[in-house]
Amino acid sequence: MNLYNRRAVLAGGGALLAMQLGGCAQGTAQAGGRLRETRIGGMPVTLTAQERAFTLPGAMGSTPLWLYGEEPFPVYRLRHGESMDVTLVNRLKEHTSIHWHGVRGPNAMDGVPYVTQMPVQPGESFSYRFTPPDAGTFFFHPHCNTVEQLGRGLAGVLIVEDETGTFDDDVVCVLKDWRVDKTGKLLPFLTVEGAGRGGTFGTLRTANGLASPEISVPANANIRFRVLNVDSTRVGDIGVQGAEARVVAIDGNVFDGFVLDTWRLGPAMRMDLSLRTPAAGGKVQLVDFFAQEPVVLATLVAGGAVSGAKAAASLSPSRLAAPDLGTAERHELKLSASATASDYPDLPPIVLPDGRTINMLDSLCSTTRTLWAIDGKPWPQNGHERLPPPLMTLARGTTVRLQLTNTTPHVHPMHVHGHTFKVLSSTKLKRPEHWADTVLVLPEERVEIAFVADNPGNWMIHCHIIEHQDTGMMGWFRVT
Numbered sequence: 138m139n140l141y142n143r144r145a146v147l148a149g150g151g152a153l154l155a156m157q158l159g160g161c162a163q164g165t166a167q168a169g170g171r172l173r174e175t176r177i178g179g180m181p182v183t184l185t186a187q188e189r190a191f192t193l194p195g196a197m198g199s200t201p202l203w204l205y206g207e208e209p210f211p212v213y214r215l216r217h218g219e220s221m222d223v224t225l226v227n228r229l230k231e232h233t234s235i236h237w238h239g240v241r242g243p244n245a246m247d248g249v250p251y252v253t254q255m256p257v258q259p260g261e262s263f264s265y266r267f268t269p270p271d272a273g274t275f276f277f278h279p280h281c282n283t284v285e286q287l288g289r290g291l292a293g294v295l296i297v298e299d300e301t302g303t304f305d306d307d308v309v310c311v312l313k314d315w316r317v318d319k320t321g322k323l324l325p326f327l328t329v330e331g332a333g334r335g336g337t338f339g340t341l342r343t344a345n346g347l348a349s350p351e352i353s354v355p356a357n358a359n360i361r362f363r364v365l366n367v368d369s370t371r372v373g374d375i376g377v378q379g380a381e382a383r384v385v386a387i388d389g390n391v392f393d394g395f396v397l398d399t400w401r402l403g404p405a406m407r408m409d410l411s412l413r414t415p416a417a418g419g420k421v422q423l424v425d426f427f428a429q430e431p432v433v434l435a436t437l438v439a440g441g442a443v444s445g446a447k448a449a450a451s452l453s454p455s456r457l458a459a460p461d462l463g464t465a466e467r468h469e470l471k472l473s474a475s476a477t478a479s480d481y482p483d484l485p486p487i488v489l490p491d492g493r494t495i496n497m498l499d500s501l502c503s504t505t506r507t508l509w510a511i512d513g514k515p516w517p518q519n520g521h522e523r524l525p526p527p528l529m530t531l532a533r534g535t536t537v538r539l540q541l542t543n544t545t546p547h548v549h550p551m552h553v554h555g556h557t558f559k560v561l562s563s564t565k566l567k568r569p570e571h572w573a574d575t576v577l578v579l580p581e582e583r584v585e586i587a588f589v590a591d592n593p594g595n596w597m598i599h600c601h602i603i604e605h606q607d608t609g610m611m612g613w614f615r616v617t
């Protein structure tokens with residue numbers, strides 16, 4: 138425990154300083170290190186993307202963040218089976234959209250400009266209306282100029298609750314670093330040195346927008362602890378100290394689970410933990426063991442006792458179509474550096490789900506230079522007027538068995554839109570078979586995943602180290 142004291146004191150001092158500064162929004166609104174939560178099931182809600190001066194912990198001045206509302210990371214909850222009706226209002230000076238990461242929604246609601254919808258221009262709005270088919274821990278973010286829009290804070294949490302989830306408490310913890318100097322001034326989100334390697338790391342680590350916060354939890358209670366890595370770059374080896382935790386869901390997909398030692402949590406990945414909190418005054422630390430010196434990300438502090446604490450809940454396993462490996466169509470996608478910008482053949486314009494056709498990319502959705510590629514094909518540079526050809530075209534209902542082959546010396550958390558896949562095997566990092574929407578592919582590793590292509594539309598597949606995505610490691614596939 139002593140190992141962490143110095144760091145905790147430093148972080149606490151920074152948070153205290155931030156609390157004393159006035160003049161603009163700061164910290165999370167809720168007491169006890171919690172994010173503000175809103176129930177949205179069946180009710181229309183508006184999310185306004187806008188710039189707000191916000192004092193990040195430890196900063197001497199405010200930072201012009203871009204937020205959905207007033208604070209970072211609003212948490213929206215609904216029950217499984219309830220519908221969503223979320224209207225995005227764009228008060229930014231550039232276009233945006235919302236992608237619902239991990240949600241197997243209809244293609245027209247997937248929030249990818251030029252692929253599933255037209256971008257939402259400044260002053261415009263767009264309504265996302267659908268019923269999420271699965272319970273789970275999801276998040277949402279824009280899908281063009283993501284390096285800046287997510288970097289400035291445009292992200293929120295979507296929790297679809299299981300019918301049978303009966304914990305004493307349900308705690309959300311969002312991990313994100315910020316690229317700021319001591320005065321609060323933003324640093325460049327994309328650097329050539331970072332983008333060409335493992336990504337450009339943030340300078341300030343936070344959990345729920347706070348530096349190593351204390352999060353209040355009931356004492357002697359069984360809690361569900363949802364940990365989300367929404368950072369653009371950082372991969373953690375996440376564990377807990379002070380309690381035994383079970384991993385009960387990966388990327389929101391409930392499974393039998395296992396006792397947590399550490400779990401390697403890359404950008405966009407989530408894990409739900411089940412743990413029993415200590416007696417009043419006791420603490421449980423969420424720790425990143427990836428670096429040489431472990432970092433305490435947050436501390437759960439047990440408060441008043443819960444009377445009649447519930448038994449550890451039994452959760453419904455995810456209801457996903459099992460891949461038919463016997464008849465599966467095999468594909469391999471190589472993750473590589475891009476040698477040169479690719480030229481694409483003249484392709485017909487893409488047809489949006491609403492019937493409109495588009496054929497132009499714009500500078501927010503393509504890159505000024507490509508550094509990375511999938512299958513030798515980088516997402517087009519500026520000047521390419523058409524979308525690249527699809528990486529795969531799959532007949533609806535086909536099981537696809539996909540090998541992701543990393544030929545680079547860097548890790549790539551690969552995300553598939555519109556589908557949840559089973560991680561079958563990997564050549565380096567040991568992990569149990571599990572469902573996911575984002576999987577880490579280690580340097581020189583081969584990871585095999587499988588899923589039933591049962592959601593028609595045009596779907597992205599890309600690296601979630603956002604600088605890799607924004608410089609070419611992005612493609613799409615079509616389910617017909």
Ligand SMILES: [Cu+2]
Nearest residue numbers: 549600602605
């Ligand atoms: Cu990558």
